[in-house]
Amino acid sequence: MKTVITAAGNNVSxxxxxxxxxxxxxxxxxxxxxxxxFEKNDFAxxxxxxxxxxxxxxxxWGVGKVISGDFGxxxxxxxxxxxxxxxxxxxxxxxxxxxxxxKKQ
Amino acid sequence: xxxxxxVVSGKGGTGKTTVSVSLSNYFxxxxxxxVHLVDCDVEEPNTALFFPEKNxxxxxxVYQEIPETDLERCTFCRECSTxxxxxxxxxLPSVKFAQVDPNLxxxxxxxxxxxxxxxxxxxxxxxxELRHYKVGATLKISExxxxxxxxxxxxxIRELKKxxxxxxxxxxxxxxxxxxxxxVATLSDVDLVLVVAEPTPFGVHDMCLTLDLLKELDLPxxxxxxxxxxxxxxxxxxxxxxxxxxFGRIPFNRDFAHAYAQGLLSSLDDDPMLKWFRRILFExxxxxxxxxxxxxxxx
Ligand code: SF4
Ligand code: SF4
Numbered sequence: 001m002k003t004v005i006t007a008a009g010n011n012v013s014x015x016x017x018x019x020x021x022x023x024x025x026x027x028x029x030x031x032x033x034x035x036x037x038f039e040k041n042d043f044a045x046x047x048x049x050x051x052x053x054x055x056x057x058x059x060x061w062g063v064g065k066v067i068s069g070d071f072g073x074x075x076x077x078x079x080x081x082x083x084x085x086x087x088x089x090x091x092x093x094x095x096x097x098x099x100x101x102x103k104k105q
Numbered sequence: 106x107x108x109x110x111x112v113v114s115g116k117g118g119t120g121k122t123t124v125s126v127s128l129s130n131y132f133x134x135x136x137x138x139x140v141h142l143v144d145c146d147v148e149e150p151n152t153a154l155f156f157p158e159k160n161x162x163x164x165x166x167v168y169q170e171i172p173e174t175d176l177e178r179c180t181f182c183r184e185c186s187t188x189x190x191x192x193x194x195x196x197l198p199s200v201k202f203a204q205v206d207p208n209l210x211x212x213x214x215x216x217x218x219x220x221x222x223x224x225x226x227x228x229x230x231x232x233x234e235l236r237h238y239k240v241g242a243t244l245k246i247s248e249x250x251x252x253x254x255x256x257x258x259x260x261x262i263r264e265l266k267k268x269x270x271x272x273x274x275x276x277x278x279x280x281x282x283x284x285x286x287x288x289v290a291t292l293s294d295v296d297l298v299l300v301v302a303e304p305t306p307f308g309v310h311d312m313c314l315t316l317d318l319l320k321e322l323d324l325p326x327x328x329x330x331x332x333x334x335x336x337x338x339x340x341x342x343x344x345x346x347x348x349x350x351x352f353g354r355i356p357f358n359r360d361f362a363h364a365y366a367q368g369l370l371s372s373l374d375d376d377p378m379l380k381w382f383r384r385i386l387f388e389x390x391x392x393x394x395x396x397x398x399x400x401x402x403x404x
Contacts, residue, residue: 049192049209
């Protein structure tokens with residue numbers, strides 16, 4: 001399974017970005033082999049529809065869980081529908097802190 | 106052909122609508138002109154509210170055409186989704202899912218062009234309503250109201266403008282507040298733009314953004330300083346720097362505000378707003394080609 005953490009930058013010391021559709025980067029962690037990748041969000045500055053398009057990406061990447069601060073209603077609908085688990089984190093943190101947390105699970 | 110004036114302001118609350126309503130009032134009374142007042146603020150039309158005595162002439166729904174995915178035919182190739190610049194289409198090949206979000210779709214037609222499988226079919230969705238009114242013999246009012254959730258503001262404004270005939274002497278477009286695409290849609294093909302600005306620091310800042318836009322669009326324009334005397338004189342320095350003419354000033358006074366809000370200026374003799382608007386009308390007239398039907402006898 002893969003888990004995505006929405007990130008403000010492209011490395012683990014970057015801040016956790018609480019916006020789902022408009023996060024700058026996605027930190028993709030693969031539980032199967034421990035691989036870590038950072039993907040740029042091309043929809044971060046989209047006029048509209050960022051949440052839906054990013055949800056589409058999540059499903060296509062085979063992501064099982066997304067950690068973010070705020071999922072819009074449209075993103076929620078899609079992610080729910082395709083059984084992508086949404087974890088809402090409200091505290092300020094770095095990507096690393098959250099990563100350590102999910103690795104333990 | 107009617108002379109078309111747009112009344113704009115960089116932000117809400119500058120008195121743009123009261124200025125539009127007052128102008129339509131004075132054009133009729135001082136020039137004997139037939140006026141068509143058009144409210145282009147489709148998200149919150151409020152101009153018609155100033156005229157309780159209006160008669161409704163017609164109401165008509167406006168539709169947009171939205172594609173819907175036929176899942177029987179769709180091969181989930183994602184072509185349509187790549188073509189859609191509005192991010193309105195989601196296609197998930199892995200789970201055989203495809204969907205168009207009607208609230209994001211701008212009816213541009215690109216996806217229909219992209220789909221080689223004939224898997225997209227159009228249906229009609231209401232985006233708003235057009236309403237036309239008449240007030241007495243010389244005033245027409247038109248407005249459009251956007252369906253909640255729709256993103257088709259500019260489309261609706263263009264549809265509204267298409268229904269405005271040229272049989273009046275003057276058309277006044279009351280623009281939406283701000284600087285959005287809706288404002289640009291309102292301004293297309295107008296002859297003169299009136300910028301309503303407040304002499305406060307925020308007001309000046311927003312006015313400058315509007316003036317920059319008007320310069321870019323290359324539209325003749327001038328400024329009406331509303332609530333004059335309320336802030337400071339910075340606005341006049343800025344206007345000088347921009348080389349933008351001041352069409353007039355309207356002093357800040359609660360009673361005046363009340364007077365126009367009421368729309369009850371029955372006699373020109375004791376109308377406290379008259380002298381301020383005479384000046385504005387004069388500045389507008391100087392920028393108009395000659396109009397035969399305009400009756401100047403009262404001036
Ligand atoms: S018509 Fe245009 S905006 Fe609407 S879904 Fe198709 S490509 Fe997107
Ligand atoms: S282009 Fe046509 S076939 Fe391809 S995903 Fe879109 S609707 Fe389906």
